[in-house]
Amino acid sequence: MSVSFDKSQTRENLMRAFAGESQARNRYTFAAGLAEKNDLQVLQGVFLFTAGQEEQHAKVYYDLLEQLSGQTVKVDGTYPVDLFPDVLSHLRAARRNEYQEFEHDYTGFAKVAKEEGFPEISHIFSSIARVEKSHGDRFGAFADLLEQGKLFVSDVECRWMCLNCGHVVEGTMAPAACPVCKHPQGYFIRWEMAPWGVPLK
Template identity: 50%
Template sequence: MAVNFSESRTRENLMRAFAGESQARNRYTIAAERAEQEGMITVAAVFRYTADQERAHAERFYSLLKELAGETITVDGTYPVDLQDDLCGLLRAAEHNEHEEYADVYQAFGDTAKEEGFTEAASAFFQIAVIEHTHETRFAKLADLLESDNYYNPGMNAKWMCTNCGYIHEGTQAPPICPVCRHERGYFIPWSLACYKAD
């Protein structure tokens, strides 16, 4: 069914998604600061990396509202308050929110856009939902490793990469100090989570 965009639910859903992604970006930036305070530099980097991707999602949703430039769109919505006392709590909250976007929110928004005849918006919702699932999985893996105390001590031979200088350490636990650049353990990331690996 063809619907006038200026009267559509898709227009409102795009604005809700823009607001949600913008808030997620800020929540993750705040979480990154908390991770740094705890000396977990690599976890902070993951939060910031994800925050940048949320900004890209916000920009995509916002761009689809271009024909309404100069107008004001009033929407209501529910948004989480993720003030947690510990880093694992922040990761679990992020995992939960990403799951909701993936499994519920963007699927419903995409279905509505498709139903109203806005295929480009529908495609954006469905494609970004898949990315949110990747975010969910990444946050869950980090939380699992921290909660089980396996981030630096997996109980078996493993590899870590120093994100400051690129040194790759192999052993039963990450070193307390990088032997190359002398940065502390918080700069090491498990090899399984390292970006741009050659293997």
């Protein structure tokens, strides 16, 4: 079935996606501030890096609404309230929210767009859905390390990189402070996760 864009469910889904990405960007920016307060600059960086990508997703969705410029699109939606006192809870919530977008929201939006005759928009929803899965994987990996007390400790020798100056050291633990720039341990990340990969399982 083919429908006009200004009467489509896809138009509403794009606005929902724009709102969701915009809110995710802000939630991650707020979580980054909490991580910084807890001397977890590596997690601050993860949140800010992901926030930047969410901003770009929002722009992609918003630009697809250009033909409706000057109009108002009314949508109903549900959005999470993630106000936690600890960084781990923010990581877990972020993982859950990203997987929700991947498994349900954007996958469903892609199906609707295809059915309504918007194959390019369908492709964009599907493509961004896969990115959201990678976000969820990354948040989950860092949450596991934090929860296990292994964010700065490894069972085996590995390389650690200072996110401030790039200095690399080897050992089973990140140094308490970078021997080059003197920034604290919170700036160190496992080499294979910088910046911001997740080891394949």
